[in-house]
Amino acid sequence: MRLSKMFLPTLKESPATAEVVSHKLMLRAGMIRKLAAGVYSLLPMGVRSLRKVEAIVRSEMNRAEAEEVSMPVVIPSELWKESGRWDLYGKELLRLKDRHGREFCLGPTHEEVITDMVRGELRSYKQLPVNLYQIQTKFRDEVRPRFGLMRGREFVMKDAYSFHATDECAEREYEVMRRAYMNIFERCGLEFCVVEADSGSIGGSFSHEFMVLADTGEDAVASCTKCDYAANTERAELRSVESFKTSDDKKIVEVSTPGVKTIDEVSEFLKADPKSFIKTLIYEADDNVVVVLLSGYSDVNELKLKRILDVDTLELASDATIEEVTGAPVGFAGPVGLKDKEVKIYADWSVRDIPSAITGANKKDTHIENVSPERDFKAEYVDLRIAVEGDLCPRCEGGRFEIRRGIEVGHIFKLGTKYSEAMGAVFLNENGKERPMIMCCYGIGIGRTAAAAIEQNHDEAGIMWPRPLAPFDCHIIPVNMKDEGCVGAAEALYNSLKEEGLDVLLDDRKDRAGVKFNDADLIGIPVRVTIGPKTLKEGSLELKLRKETDARLIPKDKAVEEVMAALNGL
């Protein structure tokens, strides 16, 4: 491609609204432009780079013998009503009506459509398994889209769905896909890790996320320093505490704490360590009220709580409910004495580790000291906290958690029969018995992967594309467009490299060298060849890798081989 003819509007300054590096650089490098919140157009440079991601994804999916299909973006509401998600999915599902008033939605994910596609067609265990995928635009009306392609409302996703006759078969395919995903992200040149994850509203029995490690990541990953356990912190299990720490038998005493409510305030007021507090939270779960206890320094993991309670909705109780349950204003709740009120108390394991605790007294302006969990209240002990740095690993002896930030670029789920049962996707097994198909699904954010690659590969001057994702392989810069030798050599190299099958960018604009160099650094093509009159006189050109600071001279008549060699070394 000739840069003089390319639609490549680069920017010197970052638009004010961009916050993260990948977003800023994608805007500056002329890859994307915003149309509305979370909705972007891809410019030629953006398309090129996303196509590279798609090509890698497609080739690995095909190699794993999944088959490509293409499903509609506009989906009739009936399918979503069948699965039950029309009512459960919430506002993220963009709903619309056609001219007849029939309801549709824009597909945020395609379990319903694919299930509808195979049911009726696949009737026998002999026709299973199948694995179908597509690369397609999705729409999710996110509450807060941000960071450009990282979290858009409209985005390109590769989604795959497999159908099986048996659990074993489903799990085998899950493993095949896990490997395919590892190949994909390795081929993209990304530093990533695979973690256990929560399956969220998509449902299912287990799932793994593929996380590109980057400080700007929206997810936190806990990984063991000793064994290979790694999980999203919203999922990470913690080591259980089986026995109570013995208390020293002091009697409970009330202390007056006028107007002092939060753990910080009370610990300051009583000159007590926050670790000796039991934090009491009151939740409304579906239609019930539950009380949750944690050690004073930890935070509740609402996903774990939701799973334990097996409820759809969970939120902190209103002030009125808290007063009703505890008999005291907000800020003085505690577990002691609550047993009369028919509320279920769940305590995190960490509470067992506090022999003599301070809690609210369920009485205005009052706390109590010397509370002994075993002696003074009954609770069900479960894993409820969010994992933090230094927590003990649940899987090995002596390992501890390390917490890092990650960008979720891929997610695979074993769904089980959630959709096949709801939608009647059944087959006949060897015994002629009707059974729901076992399903798995597998997703990759294409644009997000490209964005994550930039987060991981950039410097002050711009993008440093990993070769496999780069919009072009080689960038040729004739330094002076009025120098015939210079232009001639550039044209010749441009043509030869194209003949080698490379994607080549020739900066044939009549601009000064500085402009070209700065744009080159910004758009980040991995190999750059500079052709200037000075070195040309000696029969050489300059070859520079974007990731290295220094250029080296190469003989003009060996230029093609040198460029190929440099690319192969990347």
Added chain:
RNA sequence: CGGGGCGUAGCGCAGCCUGGUAGCGCGCCUGCUUUGGGAGCAGGAUGUCGGAGGUUCGAAUCCUCUCGCCCCGACCA
């Protein structure tokens, strides 16, 4: 949804408090010079000041409503 902020030229911003005929830098166009890390000089074009209503002799500026965008939180495959 709660809290905060911003909408003025393609981009980045000033002007608003204290009302008086819209400005700066970059970019863009023309010409000459320049040509190895975002050139210099000269000339030039570009605005429903997000929108609607109001106050006023007069509104980018004050008031009301509204739309859009961004950040933090809540929420979320």
